[in-house]
Amino acid sequence: MTSQRVLILEALVTRLRDIRTRDTAASGATYETDAGLAVYVGERPELGESDPYVAIAVLPQEDDVTGIGQQLAFMVTLPIAIEAIASVDRLDEPYLAAEAVVADIKRAIEGERTLGGLVSDMRRGSTAVVPREPGTTTVGVAVTYQLTFKEPWGNP
Numbered sequence: 001m002t003s004q005r006v007l008i009l010e011a012l013v014t015r016l017r018d019i020r021t022r023d024t025a026a027s028g029a030t031y032e033t034d035a036g037l038a039v040y041v042g043e044r045p046e047l048g049e050s051d052p053y054v055a056i057a058v059l060p061q062e063d064d065v066t067g068i069g070q071q072l073a074f075m076v077t078l079p080i081a082i083e084a085i086a087s088v089d090r091l092d093e094p095y096l097a098a099e100a101v102v103a104d105i106k107r108a109i110e111g112e113r114t115l116g117g118l119v120s121d122m123r124r125g126s127t128a129v130v131p132r133e134p135g136t137t138t139v140g141v142a143v144t145y146q147l148t149f150k151e152p153w154g155n156p
Helices: 004-017 094-109
Strands: 039-041 054-060 064-066 073-087 121-130 138-152
Touching (some): 004 039, 004 054, 004 138, 073 094
Parallel strands (some): 039 054
C-alpha cells in the first residue's frame, strides 16, 4: 500500500511534468517554459551539458504532526519546497529564467487545491531566492507549499 506522502508527491510531480510550452496543457494552463521535462524529487540537480536549461526540484521538508484523537489519526502538515532551477552557463539571464519557471510552478500547482482529495488544505508560503553555493552551475527560486492531510495511526 502506498503511503499518503508518496501519493501527494506523485500528484505534485504529475502537475509539474505538465509544464511545457505546447499550446495548452492537460490542465488548461498555458506555460512559459519547458521545465516539466526535468522534475527531480528529493534532490537539487546540477544541470550539465546534456541536461535541459531549466529544471524543477521537489524537496519535502520536516512535517508538523498534531494530535491523535478518538479516531486514532494525526493531522500532518507537510511543507514542500519546489525549486525552479536554471543553468548559469547556458542562459543569458538565468535568474529571469528561474523566475519564469517559478511562475509556471504556481500555475501548475494552484489549480485544484486538494490534489484530488489527497489533502484537506493547501497553502502557499513564501517565494525566495535559493542561495547559490560556490562552484555551482545553477541559480534558483523556491516556492513553499504547506499541505495538510490526515494520516491514520499505523497506516501512513
